[in-house]
Amino acid sequence: MSYSISYNANPQLLSVGQLTLDSIAELFHYADMLRPVASRVKVCRILEGAVLANLFFEASTRTRISFGAAFSRLGGAVCDTTGFTFSSMAKGESISDTSRVISGYVDAIVVRHPEKGAVSEFAAATNLPLINGGDGPGEHPSQALLDLYTIINEFSRVGKSINGSHIAMVGDLKYGRTVHSLIQLLSLYKGIKFTLISPTSLQMPSYILDAVEHSGNVIEQRTSFGEELKGIDIIYATRIQKERFTSEEVEGYSPNFQVNKSFIEAHCKSNAIVMHPLPRDSREEAYDLSTDLDSDPRLAIFRQTDNGVPIRMALFSMLMGVESQIERNLRNATWKSPKFIGPNDHFALRE
Structure with a gap:
């Protein structure tokens, strides 16, 4: 299977250098389709049964939760790791071993690491969909x-x-x-x-x-x-x-x-x-x-932060090869969310 976004023929996003205007337009098309899911108007379960490893070896609030929310809103489950203290790398395990072991447990991986290039090492040891969630002073695609x-x-x-x-x-x-x-x-x-x-x-x-x-x-x-x-x-x-x-x-x-x-x-x-x-x-x-x-x-x-969820949902959809299933899996949510999330918002969540 070929992917619009790939790294060494695997469905992985490590750098913006992999992207073209065509692949970006395709991604944004799916993000537009998924905006009603991000804004709680629609529900879509195309990743039901899938598990994400959200591996954050560096402090994060927005990015970690945004990736987790995106995967969850598509029906998947999320396993989080935050910091080195609770990781086997604190015991001396290599990045390569960690990547290969985690790949046996989950269906997709997001990695944030304080060292530039470390996410590439994770990617080299797995064929799973993987996204660079930030590698030190390197990139944040x-x-x-x-x-x-x-x-x-x-x-x-x-x-x-x-x-x-x-x-x-x-x-x-x-x-x-x-x-x-x-x-x-x-x-x-x-x-x-x-x-x-x-x-x-x-x-x-x-x-x-x-x-x-x-x-x-x-x-x-x-x-x-x-x-x-x-x-x-x-x-x-x-x-x-x-x-x-x-x-x-x-x-x-x-x-x-x-x-x-x-x-x-x-x-x-x-x-x-x-x-x-x-x-x-x-x-x-x-x-x-x-x-x-x-x-x-x-x-x-x-x-900006609100847009992170539909963008990351679109990324997961494309990297996991289920983007063609989005439209037929959309259905109305059974709850009501606020039209404005915060008191100073200038544009409604549901437009």
């Missing part, structure tokens, strides 16, 4: 897909196109795996201007910059906000990944890097999108995405 899906949906409300847009990325661009994957995914489009804003010590890795520039899109790097951001279409803020480096490397990171209401009012269009992969650091000294934007309809962070 499913996050990039839900971010792109969010951008397309937000732009569709106002008749905008990704081609020709101006996108700013702010914060820790060196260790932020979400922006590493997203900028490479966006480079499949044309005429984009990327403005990358970070302290010199936290700039985007050169190998990623080279790949994006090779695509024909424009990159400019800045160490502070300036008038060149006037009229940006998207601003994507990131948290400083303090767990990945020593305190000296944060030199130059000041309150001037905070994306807040005064910055948005000064630089962004009325139909711009403000994004963040979360978690955001809301402590005063963090200078992350400010909470004073929480009532601004341009803030898309919670719509």
Whole structure:
């Protein structure tokens, strides 16, 4: 069986480099079909009887629960592992052995690991569907897909196109795996201007910059906000990944890097999108995405997180070869969920 998304002929997603505009369009088509399931209006049980190993060897809330919710809403069961302490790798077991053993118990695997390249080792030891849930400072492909899906949906409300847009990325661009994957995914489009804003010590890795520039899109790097951001279409803020480096490397990171209401009012269009992969650091000294934007309809962070479930359901459907069964397995849910999940939501869960 051939798969639209594969790695070494196996149904696995390790990097956005595996994706094309055609495979992304196919994935988003199935995500659209599954949005009513994610929003509790419909039920779909195409993975009934299947078991997911959700292997998170690094702290996670959103991603781990989002993958678990996606698999469960398709009728599957989820087995979670969080951290090294409760893993046999704490006893010295190799990644390869762990992968092969777990593969005998489950039908699909999601792995998050603090070391870049470790997820590839997991994948090399199994033929099962496997998704990279984040490998250290490497990549986070499913996050990039839900971010792109969010951008397309937000732009569709106002008749905008990704081609020709101006996108700013702010914060820790060196260790932020979400922006590493997203900028490479966006480079499949044309005429984009990327403005990358970070302290010199936290700039985007050169190998990623080279790949994006090779695509024909424009990159400019800045160490502070300036008038060149006037009229940006998207601003994507990131948290400083303090767990990945020593305190000296944060030199130059000041309150001037905070994306807040005064910055948005000064630089962004009325139909711009403000994004963040979360978690955001809301402590005063963090200078992350400010909470004073929480009532601004341009803030898309919670719509981003909501989009993670249909995207991951679509990924499981395609990697497990059951996407053709979605439509005929949809049925109405027998319960009612709130139309708005939170008090400050600007768009209804059920649209």
